[in-house]
Amino acid sequence: MDDWQQGGFGLYLHWPFCASKCPYCDFNSHVVASVDQAAWRDAYLSELRRSAVETGGRVLSSVFFGGGTPSLMQPDLVAAILDEVRRLWPRANDLEVTLEANPNSVDSGRFRGYSAAGVNRISMGIQALNDEDLRRLGRLHSVAEARRAFDIARDCFGRVSFDLIYARQHQALDDWRRELAEAAAMAVDHLSLYQLTIEDGTAFGARHAAGGLKGLPEDDIAADMYELTQEVLDTAGMPAYEVSNHARDGAESRHNVIYWRYGDYIGIGPGAHGRLTLAGQRFATEAPRSPQMWLDSVQKRGNGELPRTALSGEDCATEYILMAMRLREGADLRRYEALAGKPLDMEAIRRLEDMGLLGRSRDRIAATASGRIVLNAILREIVA
Amino acid sequence: MTELSQIRNFSIVAHIDHGKSTLADRLIQLTGTVAEREMKAQLLDSMDIERERGITIKANTVRIDYPAKDGKTYVLNLIDTPGHVDFGYEVSRSMRAVEGSLLVVDATQGVEAQTLANVYQAIDADHEIVPVLNKIDLPAAEPDQVKAQIEDVIGIDASEAIPISAKTGLGIPEVLEAIVHKLPAPKGDRTAPLKAMLVDSWYDSYLGVVVMIRVMDGVIRKGDRIKMMQTGAVYGIDKLSVLKPKMVDIAELGPGEIGVFTASIKQVRDTRVGDTITHEKRGTDKALPGFKPAQPVVFCGLFPVDANDFEALRDAIEKLALNDASFSYEMETSAALGFGFRCGFLGLLHLEVIRDRLEREYDLDLITTAPSVVFHLHMKDGEVRDLHNPADMPDLTYIDHIEEPRIKATIMVPDDYLGDVLKLCQDRRGIQMDLTYAGSRAMVVYDLPLAEVVFDFYDRLKSVTKGYASFDYQISEYREDTLVKMSILVNDEPVDALSIMVHRDRAESRGRMMCEKLKDLIPRHMFKIPIQAAIGGRVIARETIAALRKDVTAKCYGGDATRKRKLLDKQKAGKKKMRQFGKVEIPQSAFISALKMDG
Ligand SMILES: Nc1nc2c(ncn2[C@@H]2O[C@H](COP(=O)(O)OP(=O)(O)OP(=O)(O)O)[C@@H](O)[C@H]2O)c(=O)[nH]1
Ligand SMILES: C[S@@+](CC[C@H](N)C(=O)[O-])C[C@H]1O[C@@H](n2cnc3c(N)ncnc32)[C@H](O)[C@@H]1O
Ligand code: SF4
Ligand SMILES: [Mg+2]
Numbered sequence: 001m002d003d004w005q006q007g008g009f010g011l012y013l014h015w016p017f018c019a020s021k022c023p024y025c026d027f028n029s030h031v032v033a034s035v036d037q038a039a040w041r042d043a044y045l046s047e048l049r050r051s052a053v054e055t056g057g058r059v060l061s062s063v064f065f066g067g068g069t070p071s072l073m074q075p076d077l078v079a080a081i082l083d084e085v086r087r088l089w090p091r092a093n094d095l096e097v098t099l100e101a102n103p104n105s106v107d108s109g110r111f112r113g114y115s116a117a118g119v120n121r122i123s124m125g126i127q128a129l130n131d132e133d134l135r136r137l138g139r140l141h142s143v144a145e146a147r148r149a150f151d152i153a154r155d156c157f158g159r160v161s162f163d164l165i166y167a168r169q170h171q172a173l174d175d176w177r178r179e180l181a182e183a184a185a186m187a188v189d190h191l192s193l194y195q196l197t198i199e200d201g202t203a204f205g206a207r208h209a210a211g212g213l214k215g216l217p218e219d220d221i222a223a224d225m226y227e228l229t230q231e232v233l234d235t236a237g238m239p240a241y242e243v244s245n246h247a248r249d250g251a252e253s254r255h256n257v258i259y260w261r262y263g264d265y266i267g268i269g270p271g272a273h274g275r276l277t278l279a280g281q282r283f284a285t286e287a288p289r290s291p292q293m294w295l296d297s298v299q300k301r302g303n304g305e306l307p308r309t310a311l312s313g314e315d316c317a318t319e320y321i322l323m324a325m326r327l328r329e330g331a332d333l334r335r336y337e338a339l340a341g342k343p344l345d346m347e348a349i350r351r352l353e354d355m356g357l358l359g360r361s362r363d364r365i366a367a368t369a370s371g372r373i374v375l376n377a378i379l380r381e382i383v384a
Numbered sequence: 385m386t387e388l389s390q391i392r393n394f395s396i397v398a399h400i401d402h403g404k405s406t407l408a409d410r411l412i413q414l415t416g417t418v419a420e421r422e423m424k425a426q427l428l429d430s431m432d433i434e435r436e437r438g439i440t441i442k443a444n445t446v447r448i449d450y451p452a453k454d455g456k457t458y459v460l461n462l463i464d465t466p467g468h469v470d471f472g473y474e475v476s477r478s479m480r481a482v483e484g485s486l487l488v489v490d491a492t493q494g495v496e497a498q499t500l501a502n503v504y505q506a507i508d509a510d511h512e513i514v515p516v517l518n519k520i521d522l523p524a525a526e527p528d529q530v531k532a533q534i535e536d537v538i539g540i541d542a543s544e545a546i547p548i549s550a551k552t553g554l555g556i557p558e559v560l561e562a563i564v565h566k567l568p569a570p571k572g573d574r575t576a577p578l579k580a581m582l583v584d585s586w587y588d589s590y591l592g593v594v595v596m597i598r599v600m601d602g603v604i605r606k607g608d609r610i611k612m613m614q615t616g617a618v619y620g621i622d623k624l625s626v627l628k629p630k631m632v633d634i635a636e637l638g639p640g641e642i643g644v645f646t647a648s649i650k651q652v653r654d655t656r657v658g659d660t661i662t663h664e665k666r667g668t669d670k671a672l673p674g675f676k677p678a679q680p681v682v683f684c685g686l687f688p689v690d691a692n693d694f695e696a697l698r699d700a701i702e703k704l705a706l707n708d709a710s711f712s713y714e715m716e717t718s719a720a721l722g723f724g725f726r727c728g729f730l731g732l733l734h735l736e737v738i739r740d741r742l743e744r745e746y747d748l749d750l751i752t753t754a755p756s757v758v759f760h761l762h763m764k765d766g767e768v769r770d771l772h773n774p775a776d777m778p779d780l781t782y783i784d785h786i787e788e789p790r791i792k793a794t795i796m797v798p799d800d801y802l803g804d805v806l807k808l809c810q811d812r813r814g815i816q817m818d819l820t821y822a823g824s825r826a827m828v829v830y831d832l833p834l835a836e837v838v839f840d841f842y843d844r845l846k847s848v849t850k851g852y853a854s855f856d857y858q859i860s861e862y863r864e865d866t867l868v869k870m871s872i873l874v875n876d877e878p879v880d881a882l883s884i885m886v887h888r889d890r891a892e893s894r895g896r897m898m899c900e901k902l903k904d905l906i907p908r909h910m911f912k913i914p915i916q917a918a919i920g921g922r923v924i925a926r927e928t929i930a931a932l933r934k935d936v937t938a939k940c941y942g943g944d945a946t947r948k949r950k951l952l953d954k955q956k957a958g959k960k961k962m963r964q965f966g967k968v969e970i971p972q973s974a975f976i977s978a979l980k981m982d983g
Contacts, residue, residue: 012943027941066942195938223933244938259943273943284946309946319945322952355910375936377910380955 003316003339004277006332007263009055010062010255011085013044014269015070016291019104023138023203024165024196028271028289029068041077043298045084047268050303052088054278055266060085061092062255064099065119071101075113082118096159096254098123103141103149103162111156121159123192123253124150129179133168138203147186154188159251161190166229167222168196170215176225177232184236189251193229194244195222226373243326243372260327262320268304270294275319282316283308313339318383325375330359330366348381385603386459389569391640393461393598394514395443395478397506398488399496399854400467403518405429405440406550407488407559408464414556415448415460417628428464428629433737440466441737443474443584445596445642447626452564460563461642467498469856470731473678473710476505477657480675481583481598481642484512484567486559491517491525491547494825495537496854497796503538512567515545516559521552529823537822572639577668578602578661582612583642585655587706591623593649597661598642600672605636609664610647613671614656618664619647652709678710680728681789681859682735682838683772685716685753685881686742687724689961689972693748694723700746701725704738711738718775720879720965721751726773732838751963751972753881754979757835760787760862775880777869780920787862788885789834792817795845797853799824804848812836813887834859835885840980870895870924872902872978873916877966881975891917895925898978905974908932913968 018029063085065078082097098121099114101107111122126146128134134142141149153160164183166176183191196216198208207213217225230240238246242260245253258265267274267285270293274285286306288294298304311319317340324331337343349365352358357371357378367375396404405426412418412427428444429435448460463478465471479485485506489499506513515534517527527547534542546562548555580597588594597604604610606624611617625631626643637643649655658675662668688697701713712728729735735755742748759771762784771777771786793814797805799821809816809830818829832841837857845853870891872882882902886894895917902915910932917925941947962969 064942197938219934220930226934243936259945262945265943267943273946275943275945286946315949318949318952322948323945352910357910373934373936374910374932376951376955377932377935379952380959383952 002277002280003320003335004262004264004275004282006335007261008061008254008258009058009263010064010258010265011051011060011089012064012066012255012265012267012269012272012274013070013081014066014068014267014272014287015073016068016270016289016294017072018067018069019072019102020138020140021203023207024199026199026202026205027068030291032291035072037074037077039295039299041080043295043304044077044081044268046298046302047304048081048084048088051266051268054276055264056088058089058264059092060089060095062096062098062258064097064255066100068100069102069107070099071104071107071110071114073110075110075117078114078119079117086118094254096121098253098255100125101149101153103146105145105149108149108152111152115156120157121253122153122157122161124153124160124162126150126162127165128168129164129182133171136169137165150186159190160188161192161247161253162187163192163194165194165196167217167225169213171217171225173221173224173228177228180229180232184232184238187236187238189238189248190253191233191238191246192244193233193246195226223373230369239328240372241328243375257327260323262316262323270304282311284311313341317341321383322379325365325367325379326372328366328372330364333363333365344382352378352381385636385638386641388572388640390456390458391461391570392458392484392563392567393463393482393570393640393642394484394486394563394567395463395465395475395482395506396486396488397465397475397479397502398467398518399490399493399498399502400439402467402488402490402493402496402499403550404467404488405464407486407516407518407548407556408444408446408462410550410553410556411448411460411462411560412446412629414553414560415450417446417448433740439468440464441468441471441474442466442586443478444629445627446629447642448628450560450564453561454564458564459641460560465502468731468733469498469501470729470733472498472501472856473730475502476509477583477675479505479509479511480658481581482511483570484514484563486563487513487515488518488550489515489530489534489545491520491527491530492522494526494530494533495796495822497794497856498854500538500794500796500827501856501858503540513540514559514562514566515540515542516555517545517547518550520547521549521554533822533825537827570640572599573601574603574638576601577666578604578608578610578663579668579670579672580604580637580661581672582655582657582659582661584657585649585652585709587652591646593652593655594644594646595649595655595661596642596644597637599637599639601639601668602663603636603638604645604661606633606645610661611664611667612656613660613662613667614674615654615659617654619649622646622648652706655709657709678730679859680710680712680730681757681834682729682731682755683726683758684729684735684755685718685721685724685726685751685773686739687718687721687751687753687881689749689751689963691722696746697725697742697748697750700742700748701727703746704741708738710734716773718753718881721753721881721963724751728772732842749961749972751881751975753975754884755838756885757789757838759867759885762787771885774869774883774885777883777885785864786867786885787864788867790860790863791832791834791837791857792860793830793832793837793855793857795828795830795853795855797826797828797849799826801849801852802826802828805845805853808841808844808848812841813890831860832857833865833887868919871918872898873914873918874902874906874970875913875966875968876916878918879965879970882978884979891919892924899925899927901978901980902974903927903929905977906968906970909968911967 097119099119100123233246270291271289294304398404443465445463451457465475531542579601580599584596608621623646660671713725716726761769764784814830814832820827866888871878899915912931913929915927916923
């Protein structure tokens, strides 16, 4: 059995366009006047066929439309893609098809069409439940608009999740407590709660470097906020199954779990990443970030990928541990050792266990609740 | 061979940055010593580090032929000297080789601390002094005031001081004439046995050790068998040259002349600056008085960040030492830092220069430990020991008393900043010895402990006076005081590389300051870390670094696992810049930064 089979097999499609660029965002997203959706359809279909040649016969358990803002795609484009997917790969009975949506009225008008096309899960970027903060985050929607979009989504899809960003400017612990309560009440069975990260190369990054962007919570407050989040959502029956993701039992995002369990996944579209094991060798795949370059490359060469990187066993082992440790279920020590050809630093693991940051049962290790918040420090210790 | 009456030997001395090297440029240029196309600013500052920092570190000699207005051609030997206080030794030994000095004073700045120090040395060496007022091209130049100041403060006649601009070349012909007419010709006896002074020596990668000499009596020729009188070593002269400033071979050097030779000498250490050189046979038996070798006054440990680089560090230090006999080194082992070297330097700039060169020329990452001076430990059994490293401090019960080096510091400062300077000196355990005025500038003389000055005194002085103060010092004596060793404990374990010697009365405030600094310098760990300063078993200050609360990447970036791996690699690289002490990682920069005093 190849290592990837312990993680599953999925397909990621990247739609790189947004109606406007949010100041905190460093995803591969671009604002353009118009998009020739027919040309993009042809490119996606061509890439799907190329990928199927290598992976046909594998059972697909998830398709994910990510962005950018995939809810800007015409429903018939989404339908064309999903039709082709169904033609090319056998599918798990409970195939998960997720689409990331922005909660604007125009986008929500397309939800029925997506549902008809085969999308069965929506992940909505609501980001904040107060208008002032939405403005600061550069969002185009209000809370009321987001709630309306969310209600439509609930009507159209079996599964809906939404994202919030917290540890925002001028946000106090109590503000977040109130907002969390609202979020928990609103949530169906899945929630993603991200602490705001200031990324280089974004508008927030530049303002922060120039000494602006005042009022961000100190690390200690941010840590309190994280702990509060765990508390509230544990009580609400949606504990964290990953650092920033919460779900009722069984409602976890299958797609993201493929990444975290280090399965294989195809990445299609500008800037998309993939991991593919072919004849026992795992490759990292990557596509050019520029939408135009990707499109040109597919149209002219029939291939939208950059040259692939063959990963060594050690690289794979490191990636596996970095991804898996984000999960509550943690990582399998034997799987790591089989990939790396050597064990993890067991002495460091024991030390971290004594400190209550790691838990261990037979062949698995996992960060404890108090360990997950300092996960980077743990990883620095255990990965030699 | 040149007639004694047609030789003039002189050094160019001044406070730092007053324009010595630029004046040397003009003298070289106007006399056509160097072809125009090879000319560049501060030509004699040839080391990378000199060019980068714009300062002279090593004294340099040039021989110039000058056809004077009287129709005769004179041979001028010029020595450009460094201005920084750390390299005062270069000045003093250069002066022993010549009969006169050009005293350069920046006409926009006036007399500064090293101006004074250099004049006194020149007077001690019986020099004729020609004052030169430089930078008169600048609007801020006040040549008349500065002239008066020279007479007031230094007490030498400045009525004939020559106003010049070393930058534009204004006044340079007058300087050349003054050299010929005001400075004395050297004396010497051609027929007497050879007597030459070893002025300097350095390592050249092609030629090996090059020795610079000033001939007093007799004649030295290529092929001669010579003897170093102090070491007794005998060598054959392979090559005899003068510096123009490139080496130009010459058949012989007679009295009053300055030149260099090579003689298959392996190491700079085999030569003693100030030694007398004579012929192996029929040599003189009267050695020159010689001069004291430069004494390192500041010591610190240099350790490789990566313990595997120890051999590379040893190699690099040995190579640098070939060329710089003024720094000393010996192997040191630290419980915390492993293998390294305890090195001695002439001052903090010297330390920085050597460390910079090791890091850059040999591509090493180094940890520098707290600089320290040499303490004298008077043991109860009567023995006197030198303590170069606080980590080596023996048990107190064996010590009768401890002495520390004191200095006489001269500081010149505009009136407005005098209060700040006095406070700084007072804070550093200074005793005021003198305070005089020259116009609106004050000159204070302080008796200070070297240990308080060595580290960041000069930086503090510059910052409290906005750069307007100048500073010079000489070691005066060793004196007893109540000195103690203060240890720093990180997570309850002593870190020997952070221990310092400190005055009892100042220990608490230093200890508090160091603990506070370390609290900021050491990153949070997954557990809380106590930091303590202690004297013997007694804790005098403590701080706690809280445990790390949050260090996790919130967002998942989909399937971009490469990004995660790169992030980990970056964090791991950051970890390499740290040193592990028990369970705690301390960044390499902390060892020096922890000692900086803000107040
Ligand atoms: N305007 C002006 N600048 C000058 C003159 N002479 C020197 N300088 C500048 O003053 C600075 C210091 O000159 P240097 O010749 O390096 O001084 P120095 O005395 O040799 O310095 P150290 O060797 O470090 O003690 C340089 O930036 C020179 O360009 C002058 O006559 N006029
Ligand atoms: C691919 S993004 C965007 C999806 C969609 N375009 C939107 O904005 O609603 C997925 C999620 O990452 C989160 N995110 C993006 N940038 C972030 C940042 N700098 N810090 C924290 N979370 C961020 C947001 O919650 C966002 O919904
Ligand atoms: S956060 Fe979403 S909408 Fe905003 S720029 Fe990023 S991808 Fe586009
Ligand atoms: Mg100079």
